[in-house]
Amino acid sequence: MIGLASEPHHAWLEKHGVLPVTYGPGTAVRIREASGGRVDAFIDTIGEGYVALAVELGVRPARIDTIRDWKAATEIGAHTYGEGAAASAVVLGELARLAARGRLEVPIARTHPPEAVQEAFRALERRHTHGKIVLRP
Structure with a gap:
């Protein structure tokens, strides 16, 4: 691959x-x-x-x-x-099984508080993050 x-x-x-x-x-x-x-x-x-x-x-x-x-x-x-x-019960079930076995990796690039949502979107627009950008409550 x-x-x-x-x-x-x-x-x-x-x-x-x-x-x-x-x-x-x-x-x-x-x-x-x-x-x-x-x-x-x-x-x-x-x-x-x-x-x-x-x-x-x-x-x-x-x-x-x-x-x-x-x-x-x-x-x-x-x-x-x-x-x-991918939004189906079958796919979600498989993802849950992988997560339970520690086989699902979701890298988090960075987290932002809700008041920094514009900064989070700018990071997404640059497309150079490794992982997800998360808004945390």
Whole structure:
């Protein structure tokens, strides 16, 4: 499995069995090198051209999923499964089982009090956090 991330997040990916590849100019070349030239599936959680990148890498639309770029997905027939698709009793039950066994990791990037909600949203907009941003009561 390959994961796109900035350098500071590579160690975390490696710890979880993911081969890190740095995003930015030349991403397609780096992915091809890391994958040996074959990419079977692509999950996009960012948008901004990653569906097009998946197509450039030769991934079939049926094996592309984006939670952000619905327009590009619609144009090529890719999937748009996101948070809503996972909102089921079966999925929640599995998450609860994983949490009970200590197998579910949800990294927390930082916490904010409710009065700092604007600061929390600015951090989300920068898209360089490792983990969730939490508002604490």
